[in-house]
Every structure is written in C-alpha cells, then in structure tokens.
Amino acid sequence: MAPDDLFRPVQRQRTYEQVLSQIEEQILQGRLRAGDRLPGERQLAESLRVSRPAVREALRVLEAMGIVSAGTGSGPGSGSRVTGDGSPVLSTVLRLHVALSSFSQREVMEVRVQLERWAVREAARSLRPEQVQSLREVVARMRDQHITHSAFNELDTDFHVGMAQACGNALLGLLMQALRDAVHQEMTLTFQRLSDPRSTRDALVSQHAAILDAVEGSDGEEAARLVERHIVEFYESLESSRLEPGQPT
Amino acid sequence: MAPDDLFRPVQRQRTYEQVLSQIEEQILQGRLRAGDRLPGERQLAESLRVSRPAVREALRVLEAMGIVSAGTGSGPGSGSRVTGDGSPVLSTVLRLHVALSSFSQREVMEVRVQLERWAVREAARSLRPEQVQSLREVVARMRDQHITHSAFNELDTDFHVGMAQACGNALLGLLMQALRDAVHQEMTLTFQRLSDPRSTRDALVSQHAAILDAVEGSDGEEAARLVERHIVEFYESLESSRLEPGQPT
DSSP: OOHHHHOOOOOOOOHHHHHHHHHHHHHHTTSSOTTOBOOOHHHHHHHHTOOHHHHHHHHHHHHHTTSEEOOOSSSGGGSOEEOOOOHHHHHHHHHHHHHTTSSOHHHHHHHHHHHHHHHHHHHHHHOOHHHHHHHHHHHHHHTOTTSOHHHHHHHHHHHHHHHHHHTTOHHHHHHHHHHHHHHHHHHHHHHHHSSOHHHHHHHHHHHHHHHHHHHHTTOHHHHHHHHHHHHHHHHHHHHHHHHOTTOOO | OOHHHHOOOOOOOOHHHHHHHHHHHHHHTTSSOTTOBOOOHHHHHHHHTOOHHHHHHHHHHHHHTTSEEOOOSSSGGGSOEEOOOOHHHHHHHHHHHHHTTSSOHHHHHHHHHHHHHHHHHHHHHHOOHHHHHHHHHHHHHHTOTTSOHHHHHHHHHHHHHHHHHHTTOHHHHHHHHHHHHHHHHHHHHHHHHSSOHHHHHHHHHHHHHHHHHHHHTTOHHHHHHHHHHHHHHHHHHHHHHHHOTTOOO
C-alpha cells in the first residue's frame, strides 16, 4: 500500500486560528455574550497553553471584525470586551473588495436599488413624524452651498442610511451604511470631475425632498420609483463623467 | 489657561493599525491589485520600521478579511498574496453578529426576502437552459430521503445561492451566501426539533420546484411571490417549533 493511501496531509491550523475558533465557538454557543469581558491576554494564553503573540493575533482579528473591543491596561478588569458592532468591518471589507474588483460599482449600485426600494416602501408605512422631520433637516443641510463635496456626500449618506435605520431592521441599516461607505471615496472623487457639480447637487437635493414627500404621503410605490431613478441616474452621470475625454483622471 | 484647553488627547493608533492603514491605502489607490504579492514579513517590518509581530498582526487581520492569503516559507517568493475573496469573512461576521444579537434571525430573513425576490425576477428574465438544468439537479438531490438534515440544508443553500449567482451580480451572490451561512447552524438545529421534519422537507422541495417552474416560464412576478412565501413560511414554522412546549431546546 502506497504511503498516500495510509496518510492524509495534516490539517495545519495555525495557533492563532485555533484560539479564534475557540472564542468564536463560545460566542456561537451563547456562552460569551455582548458586554462580557474576555480574560486578559496573559490568562488566555495560560488557559489555552499558547503564546501571548498568538492570543494577540486572534484578538486583533476579532477586533477587526467588530466582535471585541480592545482591553487596555493590565489586571483583572483589563480584558477585551465582547461588543457586536459589525458596521466598520462590513464597510472596510466591501470597500477593499470593490477596490480589488471582486465586484463592481455597478453591482453595488444594483444591490442598493433593491434595498432602498424596500426601505422607502417600509418608511412610507411606518415612519413617525419626528423621523420624517429629522430627515427633512438632513435635506435642509444639504442645500447649504458652502459645504464641500465630501461633506455633501456624507449628508447624502445620512439621508439614505437614516431612512433605512428608521425602518427598524438593524441589518438593513448596517448593509446600507457599508454599501455607501464602500463607494464614498470614489463618489467624492468622481463628483469633483462633474462638469457642473452644483447643478448635480441641486438635483440630488430636490430628489431627496420628493422621496420624502412620497414617504410622508404614505405612497410607498411612488417613493420606490423615485429612489430607484435617483440612484440609477446619479450612477449613470458619474459613469459618463468618467468616460468624458479631456477630464483629469 | 487650563491644560485641557491647550492639549488634546493623543490619538493612539496602535502599530499594527498603522501597518493596516498603509496596506489598505495601497489597495484603495489601486497600487496593490489582486494577484500581487506583498513583501515578506521581515522586509515589510524593515520598510515600515516596525516590529515583525506588528506586521504579523496586520497580516492576520487582512487574511481574516479575505484580502490577502497567507504566505508560506521564506525568501523572495514567500510574501502574502493579495486575493479578494470576501465570502468567508462576510459569513463569519454575520454569523457572529447574529449570535451576539446585533440583529435577529427575523431581520436576516427579511433581508433575504428582498434579495431573493430580486434574484428570481432577474433569473426569470435571463437564466439559460443549462442554468435551469443545474438548479433542477439540486432539487432532485434534495428529494433523497437518506441525506441528513445538515446535507439537506446545504443543498437548500446551493439552490438559493445558485439562483443568485446565476443572475450575474457577484455581490448579490456573496451576500446570499453570507446570509445563508449566518443561519445554517441554527437552522439545522431547529430543523431537528420539528415535529415532522420529513414533511417539511417534502414541502420545501416542492416549493423549490414550483419557483423553478415560474423562472423557466419567465414569470418573474410569480417566482417572486413564491420565493417570498417559501422563505416566510419556513421561518415561521421554525419560530413556532421553537416556542412549542415540551420540545428539547
């Protein structure tokens, strides 16, 4: 019998990955919950019989995933704390993967259209007057001609994410934030290349106001139609500005 | 003047975070692309004038995000490679955040409904016969009474993710995979508590076949209606089995 029939390659799981697996398993089993504190680095290393650098690497990964927040200092109260804020990591992951062309800006735009159509339909059913008012204030601030394109883009994000969050589905709010963040830098850059960014800004603000009118009037289908056109038209204007000859790239 | 008016707290960015920022920036600027190799750990440490553990921590985080794959060995060809497979990290992040109750199974279900309604409408417009055939084969394999609930659940995932991927939006496929993975373990566990899992399986298979019929008949609206009912009903049957008294938990 050939050695290959007797032996299979040993699965090499690196030490920090084993630490990671153990902590993840505790969370998945519900034994570690949001707010709980992990043992300190040294104590974890002793319990798991691994080196402190291996523990630290695992903690870094969990921090990057928004699962734990870093502990500071030393002593019994110094361990990392289990949190549960997935927003930054989803944003970072999507942003880097857009940059690496794992998927395109168009694909991000298409997913946004679907989620935003849903968000405004829900909003038209359920938004309370004070939530509408708070979105109206975002639109009012977008009218300020003195703010930068980047600040304008952030308010734009506040409008779309605020609408999604108001619908009461935390995952929808999180995805919307991540999808917007993923294209923020590219959007701001492209904005500066538009031949008439001011008029584009005016158009976007009017469209926001119209979407909000439809939501306030409980007309979910109209709001969905408007938000789709709003997103697709803006995406297409960015695309065509990118293709215009003679523009700086 | 009080010292607090003169001084602001120093922003403490840990060393590995600075390494991370520099690599992320190179990716966002397009100077590092998928397939590129990073310098080896030692060389990176020298260029950035930081310790090797700090470099290693940053690389671990990038690996966990699916941005780089680990390098092995030493020498010039040993550096980590830039990849761009975001699927595992999105799954892990969503799974852990469901476990930490950052959002609920219901919220995951609601997002799935929206994305799947879109997926089947697109599929009804654009699926080629061989793609329909490949989904028919998944349905056929689900009919096998001898496979475990876990294997059944995996084929179920193949059906939904396969439909999404066939639509040609890579981000949609990725999100669908991550959303399914996030609830796989919980779904399989709850499945085992159903009073009559066999008849539930039969019902799910028939529903898949009906969705596929609508897609093949280019009836996107019917497919969307069917897929929504399919997802909502299954979710509700899991919910009610969880609430049934006398069931093991």
